[in-house]
Amino acid sequence: MKRLFTLLILLAMYCQxxxxxxxxxxxxxxxxxxxxxxxxxxxxxFIHWGPVALRGTEIGWSRGTNVPTxxxxxxxxxxxxxxxxxxxxxxxxxxxxxxxxxxxxxxxxGFCLWPTKYSDYSIMNSPYKKDIVGELAKACxxxxxxxxxxxxxLDWHDPNYPVHLPDGKISDPKADMNKFVKTMKNQLQExxxxxxxxxxxxxxxxxxxxKNEYGxxxxxxxxxxxxxxxxxxxxxxxxxxxxxxxxxxxxxxxxTPEQKIGELNMNHPWETCMTICNxxxxxxxxxxxxxxxxxxxxxxxxxxxxxxxxxxxPMMDGRIEQRQINRLKEMGDWLNTYGESVYGTKGGPYKxxxxxxxxxxxxxxxIHVFExxxxxxxxxxLKGVKVNKAYLLKGxxxxxxxxxxxxxxxQLPAQLPNADDSVIVLELNTNxxxxxxxx
Ligand code: JFZ
Numbered sequence: 001m002k003r004l005f006t007l008l009i010l011l012a013m014y015c016q017x018x019x020x021x022x023x024x025x026x027x028x029x030x031x032x033x034x035x036x037x038x039x040x041x042x043x044x045x046f047i048h049w050g051p052v053a054l055r056g057t058e059i060g061w062s063r064g065t066n067v068p069t070x071x072x073x074x075x076x077x078x079x080x081x082x083x084x085x086x087x088x089x090x091x092x093x094x095x096x097x098x099x100x101x102x103x104x105x106x107x108x109x110g111f112c113l114w115p116t117k118y119s120d121y122s123i124m125n126s127p128y129k130k131d132i133v134g135e136l137a138k139a140c141x142x143x144x145x146x147x148x149x150x151x152x153x154l155d156w157h158d159p160n161y162p163v164h165l166p167d168g169k170i171s172d173p174k175a176d177m178n179k180f181v182k183t184m185k186n187q188l189q190e191x192x193x194x195x196x197x198x199x200x201x202x203x204x205x206x207x208x209x210x211k212n213e214y215g216x217x218x219x220x221x222x223x224x225x226x227x228x229x230x231x232x233x234x235x236x237x238x239x240x241x242x243x244x245x246x247x248x249x250x251x252x253x254x255x256t257p258e259q260k261i262g263e264l265n266m267n268h269p270w271e272t273c274m275t276i277c278n279x280x281x282x283x284x285x286x287x288x289x290x291x292x293x294x295x296x297x298x299x300x301x302x303x304x305x306x307x308x309x310x311x312x313x314p315m316m317d318g319r320i321e322q323r324q325i326n327r328l329k330e331m332g333d334w335l336n337t338y339g340e341s342v343y344g345t346k347g348g349p350y351k352x353x354x355x356x357x358x359x360x361x362x363x364x365x366x367i368h369v370f371e372x373x374x375x376x377x378x379x380x381x382l383k384g385v386k387v388n389k390a391y392l393l394k395g396x397x398x399x400x401x402x403x404x405x406x407x408x409x410x411q412l413p414a415q416l417p418n419a420d421d422s423v424i425v426l427e428l429n430t431n432x433x434x435x436x437x438x439x
Contacts, residue, residue: 022212023249028223030230030253038199038230038254039269040344041146042302043335044100045093046273046311048150048280050111051075051126053316059281060108063156064165073121073157076111080127084318086135090143092320096328097335099343100146102201102309105133105191107150108166110157114195118186121157137195146198149191153235154204158183162209170208181214185221192225199230201309202252205237212237215251232256232271246270257306261297264304264351266437271307272297276324282313288323291330295420296357298331298342299368303357305347334420337394341366341423349382349435360432366393367424372416380438381406386429393423400426 052059054075055067063072093101106112112122114133123132133149140147155161160183162175191197200222205215215236222229233252246255246268254269255262262270274297277286289297294310301308312328314320335342345359345366352358356377357368369377387408390398399411408426416422426432 022216024216024219024251028220028227030223030228034228034230035253035269039305039307041099042307042342042345043096043098043298044102044146044148044271044307044309045089045096045098046150046309047089047101047103048107048311048313049104049132050107050109050113050281051079052109053081053282053314054078056282056284058279058283059104059313060152060156061166063109069165072109076121076123076126078127079123079316081314081316081318082128084128084130084132084135084314086132086139087142089136089314089320090139090145092325092328093145094143096310096332097339097342098145098310098328100148100198101136101140102148102150102199103133103136104150104152106152106155106187108152108154108156108204110152110155112187114191116187116190118183118190119158133191133195137197147195148199148201148230149195149197150201150203151188151191152204153184153202153210154207155180163207168207175209177209177214180209181217185218188218188222189225192222192229196226197229199232201232201256202235205234210237212251219251230254261300261352262304262306264347264437266305266346266348269306270304271309272301273309273311275311275313276327277313280311280313282315282321286313288327291327291334292420294327294331295334296368296370299357299359299370299421300352302342302345302359303347303350303352303368334418338418338421338423341368341393341425346433348437349432350379351437351439360435363428363430363432365426365428365432367410367426369412369416369422369424370420372412375412377410377412379408379410381408382435382438384430385435387426388429389425389427391425392417393425398424 048059057066110121112119115124115131116122137147156164160176160180162170162172164171231252233250233255236251257272259274262272277288279286298308312320312324341359345361350358355371359366387400390400395417401409
């Protein structure tokens with residue numbers, strides 16, 4: 001009995017020590033001030049790029065599936081994107097109203113877009129031989145965009161990582177995860193010290209070789225290099241393809257719902273990543289989202305208190321497709337008029353729906369009206385709130401009334417000024433940011 005008791009105590013102590021190694025020291029976690037600044041940006045550009053653009057198939061995932069492994073792994077020998085112009089990409093993002101940019105420095109296929117000392121499989125051994133990551137970092141500085149880096153956790157190309165194909169099956173007994181993590185740290189050190197990213201976007205943490213301890217180790221390592229660097233929530237082990245939630249145990253600073261708009265959350269930061277077409281990497285004739293879809297996606301992410309990281313896949317010659325540049329510019333034009341209702345706002349107090357989304361700042365609520373379903377739009381009651389004034393953003397006055405239940409009814413103009421999202425401002429007698437969320 002006594003022995004069993006001792007055993008149980010030892011077991012409990014062991015479990016606790018395990019839990020401690022797999023948690024981050026709260027004192028090194030990214031501060032709220034830094035994360036609030038990140039969430040004020042609201043809109044960024046994601047870029048998935050690499051030698052795979054020569055085939056037009058999906059980055060990483062087409063290696064060993066659509067494209068034979070050996071062929072895929074040799075594409076870099078032909079990768080010569082002579083029309084790559086970092087200023088052009090960053091200007092495209094800037095003109096779209098984007099405030100940050102995230103480049104796949106290394107995706108699951110293992111190819112490095114910067115001259116790393118720790119792998120031969122990099123841009124320096126392609127015919128192009130220019131530091132893509134460095135050029136983008138420089139251009140972002142020039143145009144005042146925050147520069148961010150995507151870095152894969154799994155690497156199907158690295159012999160030290162035990163999985164070599166997208167099927168996730170362990171195939172390599174010679175692999176050595178300790179060496180793999182060491183290389184990862186070395187490469188991240190290069191990235192953080194040379195390019196000073198604002199944020200690091202990890203991915204590929206769902207395969208069995210990856211352990212929470214590695215995530216803690218990497219997070220801690222990065223925070224020593226740069227206490228301010230922001231880190232997404234795909235660095236801990238064991239999550240699936242979707243990463244909508246955060247908890248105290250999460251290794252990372254913000255949630256990353258993928259290819260869907262995150263749910264409204266006033267408590268923790270999140271960023272939806274979504275493609276402008278269907279594929280992350282460039283695909284010829286890929287289906288481009290309509291301007292309506294693009295703008296309403298941005299309005300609904302803002303309305304849910306989240307950011308939108310909107311992805312383009314540049315072509316093999318180094319250019320972003322003109323039709324994508326045009327679409328992004330149209331978003332920028334909309335933001336030129338309506339940006340006040342997006343940047344630096346909070347989501348809510350109403351949850352986004354198919355007809356409208358709401359954002360708020362100070363004593364203002366911005367109602368993003370997607371559709372004129374009727375002559376009037378009725379919004380649920382807000383307790384103790386009086387609307388002093390209602391008007392179209394950059395436009396004329398809107399007639400409004402409050403009924404006995406407190407519901408707010410807005411008289412819509414015969415035609416909404418913008419076909420995709422017209423914004424109505426409600427000026428309140430109180431701070432809108434303090435209101436509880438309602439439906
Ligand atoms: C991941 C990447 O795999 C993808 O290539 C892209 O970079 C995106 C932003 O993030 O998306 C996933 C992650 C996991 C699965 C599918 C897509 N999965 O487990 O099927």
